[in-house]
Amino acid sequence: MTAVKLAIVGMGMIGKRHHQAMKTLMEAELIAIVDPAEQAKEIALNEGIRWFAKTEEMLAEVVPEGVIVSTPTEIHLAPTLSALEAGCHVLVEKPIAANLEEARQIQKISKQVDRNVMVGHHRRYYGLMEETRELVSSEKFGGLLAVHGQWTSRKADSYFIPQWRQQSSSGPVLINLIHEMDILRFICGEIESVTAQIQTGFRSHPKEETAAIILQFQSGVLGTFLLSDATPSPWNWEHATGENVNFPHTGQNSYYFMGSDACLEFPNLRIWNSVGKPDWNYQMTMEEKLVPLEDAYIAQCHHFCGVVRGWEKPRITAEDASKTLAVTLAVFDSAKQQQTIWL
């Protein structure tokens, strides 16, 4: 069987990660790179892949079956629409777009041209997520009552050299928190309201740095989340899991799920139960589940090939990712309006 012909638009940090994943799969073939940057041209030259500075230039000469859009967030819309209109299926990085209007346009055009859009919330491909979802809804957990999550880390100064990363469309809310909101929706269900406070001023960037958030889920579960890209801390997904080899593995947690009969540390999957009745008079024991962390980008690329071939339906559709975007953007609205946002 011939490999699925793919292109990458935006060969930066995450574009390269997609490329790496693709190389491990016989079923995928990278036939074009679109990125005006010199380093992207060099990769294309070195690997014998066709290079284009613009998506339209590529589509005039080569039409891949699937296009991965990994440009800066505010440039997701144009290449996504061009690729869809040319008949390609699209895997667009998270957030699906910089705002809800653009996200709606992507949904609309995808339906009109009958091509699939899937969104790069890659963490959902980890077995760890399914396992956690099962654990918190299990009988021994009782009912889920509350959750606390945290993403705190100090990004390196060099990270902010590209100007776009200093803007709030690419601050920690839309770059990092969006993953957490997606995890929370996946594990705890839909979010009904968001109340948030935001702080800036540690660096002289227009974007936010720290946020404290209260969440209410449709199920009645309550949540809190603490976010900051200005503090060195081991309590964030990347350091906790060691998912990204560029960041040292701390083995710490970034979530605590609280049930009426037990509670759970995540991603370490340590379940705390009382011996006897589940009240504070009883000794607690801890049981640990070991779930290996697969390469989610390989799983995602494999799924994308299945979607392009028509064998699979997108696991994270444009509609689904737009809900994650809406909840995430509500953090800005709540902080600005100084009130709770109901979704």
Ligand SMILES: NC(=O)c1ccc[n+]([C@@H]2O[C@H](COP(=O)([O-])OP(=O)(O)OC[C@H]3O[C@@H](n4cnc5c(N)ncnc54)[C@H](O)[C@@H]3O)[C@@H](O)[C@H]2O)c1
């Ligand atoms: N899934 C994840 O965990 C994850 C991680 C990091 C970034 N992202 C997302 O990926 C996107 C890119 O982030 P990054 O960190 O890789 O950025 P980056 O700056 O490292 O790379 C962006 C690349 O896009 C290129 N580019 C800019 N305009 C272009 C255009 N019009 N056409 C083609 N190429 C263009 C740039 O030259 C650059 O090489 C963002 O939306 C971000 O939110 C997702």
